[in-house]
Amino acid sequence: MKKVLALILAALMILSLAACGGNGGNESKAPETQGTEKENESKEEGKTEGGSIEVAVTYTGDQLEVFKGLTEKFTKETGIEVVIDEYGSDYEATMKSRMASNNLPDVFQTHGWSILRYKEYLMPLNDQPWYSDLDESGLGVIADADGTIYVLMISELVNATLVNTDVTDAAGVDIYAIHTWEDLYAACEKVKAIGKTPIGSNSGSGIFANIAGGFVTYPGEAAVDEKAQLDGTWDWQSYKTTLMDWVARTIDAGFWAEDVLTRNNDDMTQKFADGEAAFMLGNDPGFCISCLTLNPDANFALIPNFASKEGGTEEVNIGEGDTFGIWKDTKNVDQAKAFLNFMAQAENAKTMNDSTGKIASLKSAMAIDEGYGLKMLKVFQEKCADRDIFYDNLWDRKYMPSGMWGIFGNACNDFFQDHSAANTDAVLAYLKENYDDLYEEAHSK
Amino acid sequence: MKKKRRQYLMLTIPAILLLALFLGVPLVNGIRVSLYKWNGYSQNMRFIGIENFVKAFQDKLFFKTLGNTMIYGFGSTLFQNILGLSTALLLNQKFKGRNAVRAILYMPIMISGFIMGQILYFFVQMDGGVFNEMLGWFGIAPVYWTETGLKATIVCMIANSWQYMGICMILYLAGLQGIPDMYREAARLDGAGPMQVFRHVTLPLLIPSIISAVVLNLIGGFKMYDVIVALTGGGPSRGSLSLSYYIQLLYFQDEKAGYASAVGVIMFFVILVITIPINEFLKRREVEY
Incomplete structure (x- = not known):
């Protein structure tokens, strides 16, 4: 009996050690799987009225709470649900995994790399209504040699x-x-x-x-x-x-x-x-x-x-501040564009920038920016x-x-x-x- | 008999399938990626044969990291087993509050390694850390506990040993309680002292527990990651990296996925080459009772 107990205890220890010893690669895969499920869900729901989009962000802590508040407001206004991927410090690693599998969120932040790293996965956005609202100072940072932009940039770094x-x-x-x-x-x-x-x-x-x-x-x-x-x-x-x-x-x-x-x-x-x-x-x-x-x-x-x-x-x-790009293969194009339009509204961009301390890069938001960074x-x-x-x-x-x-x-x-x-x-x-x-x-x- | 064997075989199929899916496939894929030059996310991969393996054997940081991994593996195993066996022997005695002490010593395991690392960071911090504050009470100048790669490696190894010592303790406690008293009694009647009883009776009968503890600790130590991330971030100068952490940095930060996979494949064989002979060596010393 005691031997059996010892074996059970040993097995339990093995399991607990295995749980403790997981490496970063595995840790970063977990949200990826979660993201894929959410994405499939969102794609199916995208067919229904309102629909749903998956948005991956780098925000954590207070900034994430502010962002969540904005997404709730967006859902109220449009009926489109937003599923937020909170990857925190694993953001880059997770996004690299998702790029490798060519399976990205509908909308995601590019944290400085919209051109050099993410361009081949993003949709050109020069035709969007907020394009003309982008301040010249930041345009050079997010435009490629042809002048094409792939992200909405609400703030500059x-x-x-x-x-x-x-x-x-x-x-x-x-x-x-x-x-x-x-x-x-x-x-x-x-x-x-x-x-x-x-x-x-x-x-x-x-x-x-x-x-x-x-x-x-x-x-x-x-x-x-x-x-x-x-x-x-x-x-x-x-x-x-x-x-x-x-x-x-x-x-x-x-x-x-x-x-x-x-x-x-x-x-x-x-x-x-x-x-x-x-x-x-x-x-x-x-x-x-x-x-x-x-x-x-x-x-x-x-x-x-x-x-x-x-x-x-x-x-x-000057670098990319907070940016949002749309995955070129997303099935929720309209919902994703609606989300970017929402984030491009001056008061919404300002709310986010006040939280991050970054400086507005949309002319309309600059006019009302009272953030510490701009000061x-x-x-x-x-x-x-x-x-x-x-x-x-x-x-x-x-x-x-x-x-x-x-x-x-x-x-x-x-x-x-x-x-x-x-x-x-x-x-x-x-x-x-x-x-x-x-x-x-x-x-x- | 044949039918029974077939039944047994059938019962192992789910386990074999799961192993193949979660271990076999990633391993084969890892070996495949190690033969390519790839940044880890691009759709383009370039076949370069064994170049990544050749590079690993020319990479000083790889060898430093391999050395650190040995410190984590063997150091943690040594510390955890000595501490675990000592506390198990102590807690195998009857005294008031024994269960409470067992629970307290086991508690650190319940915290994630990352959080444990964060907590211990506040202890070993140079400026305002708990240990240095305590040294200050005695007028001793602050110590930079993690100033060099070796120091930081030792700090991480001790932190890991302290956290997982409870596993050894429980394994040895279970082993000790599984040894019938009559063997020790007989030895005592033959005139053996406490040390002789321990060396010639208790220790040989504990070999199954020692095998489990050593192999588990070795593998756990070789795979160390989260404590290092939180405690030293692998620094200074990537001096306290373990192979697991090095692979993660190479793959995701330095964008050298092919090379990271090659290091991963080497790590797999290093662990295999070390743990199998140790397992065999200890098994030969197992005593039936």
């Missing part, structure tokens, strides 16, 4: 340098006098002198990818390798002598947090909100909104990314009115092949751990090898 002005004021730093990375270095010295962390970012992808344009790509910079980056012949040497050199000097100067290698987003938000750090590099105003939930009295500002030398380019990167941008535009600011897509999305984001994160982390000459070369070789590989993959079709 603005990416530049964030400042906790409580800290910089205390340190006596005039943030609008910072024009070059050397100016920032000098400002960091002042911040460090008052016992605060000058740069609150972690050693993730954002450092090596988001600020790179100001060193190795844009007009007037130390290196202008734009052409080579785009045609796959870039040798990366300028990256080493400019960006990596500057980062190495800031590491040596102790401008980063002690736990820079492992601090996560929550840590960064908390420290920046608490006024423990002065600058966040390559980030967007949405980050400040998260900080304000922790410390409503904190004061923040947005300033451009800097030039590598006097006369270089100070830039602000930050307006202050920045006013303070930097005398400067020639260069606006471009996010650097890695424009100049690097798809798949480099994770590689940049790994390389940056490795570099922060050891920035000796030997390891700098090893990191550079790693970047180049992956760039060559992914470039070849992207252009082999």
Whole structure:
């Protein structure tokens, strides 16, 4: 009897271990299956009046609740049910699986990749009524070479340098006098002198990818390798002598947090909100909104990314914010288009943008946008009115092949751990090898 | 007799079909994908033969990750078995509150590995973590627990061992309770001390439990994923990645699905090559009673 009991217990343990030991691939498959069932349901229901669509979104937490509220309003107005796929941090992985099986949701968000990654699965939308409402500033980001767009973009992602002005004021730093990375270095010295962390970012992808344009790509910079980056012949040497050199000097100067290698987003938000750090590099105003939930009295500002030398380019990167595209093979075309029309209405776009902190990209929504993100941008535009600011897509999305984001994160982390000459070369070789590989993959079709 | 064998065979068919569907098909597909250069989502795949396997054997990160996986597998097995057996021996004694202690020690298993990792992150955090706060009470400077890949790997391994130690405990407890008292009694009458009774009577009779615990822990350790995701994110510098996590990153983040599959196939054979001989070795030491 005892042996039987032991066997049963052992079997139970095996089951529980198996349940605990599932890998990410399996985890991401679960919602996929769910999605497929929902999609089949929606396709069948699509034939009935009202119908139903499956919408996959990146939203989580409060933003998801706001989105759910909007979909309920949409259902009330149109009778079309919306089944939301909440993939959270598994969004990209799940969408890649669904693309591989050519089985996508009726409507889905493209999180910066409507052209490079998702285009072949999306329906052209230039004929939609809201097309003329799209602001020029964002059109370049979502249109392909022929001017065709595949998504409704309700907000833009603005990416530049964030400042906790409580800290910089205390340190006596005039943030609008910072024009070059050397100016920032000098400002960091002042911040460090008052016992605060000058740069609150972690050693993730954002450092090596988001600020790179100001060193190795844009007009007037130390290196202008734009052409080579785009045609796959870039040798990366300028990256080493400019960006990596500057980062190495800031590491040596102790401008980063002690736990820079492992601090996560929550840590960064908390420290920046608490006024423990002065600058966040390559980030967007949405980050400040998260900080304000922790410390409503904190004061923040947005300033451009800097030039590598006097006369270089100070830039602000604009990327896809919140976008919605329609799967080209959906059987619920009318319902999906109705949903995009609904999201394009100024008050609906505004509701979502207020929640995400992103800046409106529809003219009608811009007119009524009171979000914190736009406020930050307006202050920045006013303070930097005398400067020639260069606006471009996010650097890695424009100049690097798809798949480099994770590689940049790994390389940056490795570099922060050891920035000796030997390891700098090893990191550079790693970047180049992956760039060559992914470039070849992207252009082999 | 033949008829009975056929009946037995028929009864195994559903299990074989399920295994073929959920293990066989993905395995064959994984091997197929490993022979292609593919980004994981495009409709275009390019056949490149064994290039991905050659690449794996030139990939330093692959070997580092393989090393970490060995630490997770063998380290977790060692820790969990020592802790599990010790607590099982303790809890096999009669004392007040024994059931409560058993339940408490088993509790961590009920939490998902990801949540456990999140909780433990707040303990090992450099800035304001629980352990460093406690060190601060004694005037000791904060320790950067996850500063290097090796440190982070060891932290994850200990976290995993602590969480799943209860499985070993239950297995050993069941094994201990299955050993008839008369064998120990006889040994004691022959003059054996407590250590001798444990070494020459209890331990050999526990071999079936040890086999289950070791194989389960090894496989669980080799597959470690969720604790690492939550605790270190595989960092710093991908230094605490397990093979499972590395495969996931390669496939979904780095867009190297073919290479990820090749690493997956290698991982499958590594686990097979390690667990089968261990299983056989332990089986040979099994004692009938």
